[in-house]
Amino acid sequence: MNRPKNNLRYLWTCYRGYGPRLAATLLFLALARAAATGDPLYLKKIIDGIAHGHPMGALRTVVLIYFSLKVAAFVGEFLRDVIFAPVEMGVGKRVTESVFDYLLRLPVSYHAEQKTGGLAKKIARGTRAVTFIQDFLVMNILPTLIELVFVTALLLRLYPAEYGLITLATIVAYTWFTVWTTEKRQKYRLNANLADDEASGIQIDSITNIETVKYFNNEAAQRARFGGAIQRWYRLSVASNQLFAAINAGQATILMVGMGAILLLAIRQATQGRLTIGDLVLLSTYVVRLSAPIGVLGFVYRGIKDGIADLDEMGRIFGNEITIKEAENPVELAQFWRDALGYVEFELPAEIEEQIQAAVDAGELDATGWGMAVPPDGVGPRLLFQRRPKTPTESIPIHLDLHGEDREAEVERLVGLGATVVEERSRRIGEVIDERWTVMRDPEGNGFCVS
Numbered sequence: 001m002n003r004p005k006n007n008l009r010y011l012w013t014c015y016r017g018y019g020p021r022l023a024a025t026l027l028f029l030a031l032a033r034a035a036a037t038g039d040p041l042y043l044k045k046i047i048d049g050i051a052h053g054h055p056m057g058a059l060r061t062v063v064l065i066y067f068s069l070k071v072a073a074f075v076g077e078f079l080r081d082v083i084f085a086p087v088e089m090g091v092g093k094r095v096t097e098s099v100f101d102y103l104l105r106l107p108v109s110y111h112a113e114q115k116t117g118g119l120a121k122k123i124a125r126g127t128r129a130v131t132f133i134q135d136f137l138v139m140n141i142l143p144t145l146i147e148l149v150f151v152t153a154l155l156l157r158l159y160p161a162e163y164g165l166i167t168l169a170t171i172v173a174y175t176w177f178t179v180w181t182t183e184k185r186q187k188y189r190l191n192a193n194l195a196d197d198e199a200s201g202i203q204i205d206s207i208t209n210i211e212t213v214k215y216f217n218n219e220a221a222q223r224a225r226f227g228g229a230i231q232r233w234y235r236l237s238v239a240s241n242q243l244f245a246a247i248n249a250g251q252a253t254i255l256m257v258g259m260g261a262i263l264l265l266a267i268r269q270a271t272q273g274r275l276t277i278g279d280l281v282l283l284s285t286y287v288v289r290l291s292a293p294i295g296v297l298g299f300v301y302r303g304i305k306d307g308i309a310d311l312d313e314m315g316r317i318f319g320n321e322i323t324i325k326e327a328e329n330p331v332e333l334a335q336f337w338r339d340a341l342g343y344v345e346f347e348l349p350a351e352i353e354e355q356i357q358a359a360v361d362a363g364e365l366d367a368t369g370w371g372m373a374v375p376p377d378g379v380g381p382r383l384l385f386q387r388r389p390k391t392p393t394e395s396i397p398i399h400l401d402l403h404g405e406d407r408e409a410e411v412e413r414l415v416g417l418g419a420t421v422v423e424e425r426s427r428r429i430g431e432v433i434d435e436r437w438t439v440m441r442d443p444e445g446n447g448f449c450v451s
Contacts, residue, residue: 011130011311014094018087025084025138032076033143035069037150040285042066044278051277084138092130099123102318120204122197126314129307136300144290151286163262163283167290170258177250178301185243189306192236193313199229259287329444334371336443337383339417340402346372402450410450411438418443 015022042065049059148171156164206213206222213222266283269275275283338344360367373383402410411421422439437451 011091011095011315014091014098015087018090021083021087025080025087026142028076028080028083029138029142030146032073032080033146034150035072035076036289037147037154039066039069039073040282040289041154042069043285044276044282046278047281048276048278080138084134088131088134088138091134092127095130096127099126099314099317106317120200122310122313122317125193125310129310129314133304133307133311136304140300141304148290151290155283155286159279159283162265166258166261166265170254173258174251174254177254178247181243181247181250182301182305185240185247186305188236188240188243192233192240193310195229195233195236197313199226199233202226202229259290263287329368331368331371333442333444334373334383336418338373340414340419340442341373341383342376343373343383344376346374402448407436407438407450411440414440414450422447 042062045062046059046066049062148167152164152167152171155167202222202225206226213219263284266275266280270277270280334345402414415421419440419442422441424436424438426436437449439447439449441447
């Protein structure tokens with residue numbers, strides 16, 4: 001199936017205003033990982049001190065530092081989670097609101113062409129993916145990567161180079177294998193999503209329009225369509241899960257070989273007297289610590305890839321053009337036309353004004369959502385501007401044609417009020433009439449003429 005290019009740009013706008021919280025999250029994340037990486041060093045010193053018969057008094061400072069690092073790691077992770085929680089939930093909220101708002105602004109023709117079930121599934125998967133990706137990036141991937149850097153640097157500095165090189169080679173091989181195999185599997189996941197959307201759309205639309213289905217005796221045709229879509233989903237999902245099992249086996253093999261090599265090398269050198277018991281505990285601690293998150297890293301990477309695919313599908317909603325425009329600033333637009341036409345602001349009766357103000361204070365009415373211009377003598381049409389759908393400005397159904405004794409002076413006055421000149425036009429009717437006018441746009445792009 002041909003798929004359009006990735007469309008995730010809409011996500012970046014949802015992070016506006018969260019810069020300080022993101023910076024603080026990364027800071028505490030790094031501090032927590034640094035503390036967690038450092039505590040095995042002091043555990044090694046404690047064990048070596050006990051092995052050499054040092055008294056408790058001599059080890060008191062080392063023990064205090066060890067537990068201080070434990071507390072620092074815990075506090076850092078706690079502050080990371082507390083600071084990041086509003087970002088994670090806030091971005092998810094903004095994405096959901098922006099998608100819903102955009103759907104409301106799309107024309108009826110778009111919704112008429114959509115399968116309700118497929119669209120609902122697409123939005124549900126995309127919304128879940130926002131939280132999943134953020135959660136695992138901050139809670140798993142970034143901490144693991146930072147700890148890998150710290151551990152590799154420590155091993156290269158404190159021990160023979162082979163320890164750091166084996167660790168680095170294991171991570172590189174594991175990462176390459178995970179990325180390569182996941183990319184191969186991804187096409188099955190994406191096409192399974194499309195088949196799932198199709199099946200869900202057929203199912204929900206058939207039930208929603210059950211009267212039409214039964215009127216035309218169309219049950220068999222709908223079953224056949226649904227069966228074909230669900231069979232494609234089944235076939236693609238089975239292939240995806242089988243590849244998933246193969247990927248897990250390959251990852252486990254790479255991890256077992258790499259981390260096992262480090263542990264065997266450490267045991268050998270410890271029996272030869274080249275490493276102390278504390279060194280053996282230190283290295284085994286790092287092996288255990290790295291094995292767990294790296295083992296999950298493959299699952300997380302696949303989950304994030306799947307989540308990005310879901311977000312991409314949801315993001316394509318924003319690729320549909322909004323053919324219905326809205327007045328963005330009705331109050332300012334009403335003021336422009338009052339000045340342009342010599343109209344005045346509409347004065348409401350005091351009791352109605354009080355009710356409107358109470359509704360505004362209660363959050364039930366937007367005070368900036370409407371504006372009105374009325375003739376000063378009360379004779380003539382009143383103009384109401386609201387933040388609500390209207391036809392495109394290029395085909396506005398009511399065309400305003402302003403007349404002035406001095407057309408050029410009137411155009412200059414309107415430009416001073418915020419209008420723009422589009423073009424000058426003229427036409428000759430017969431031998432006598434030579435008509436000239438100026439095409440203009442108001443501050444929101446609505447067209448009108450001055451003759």
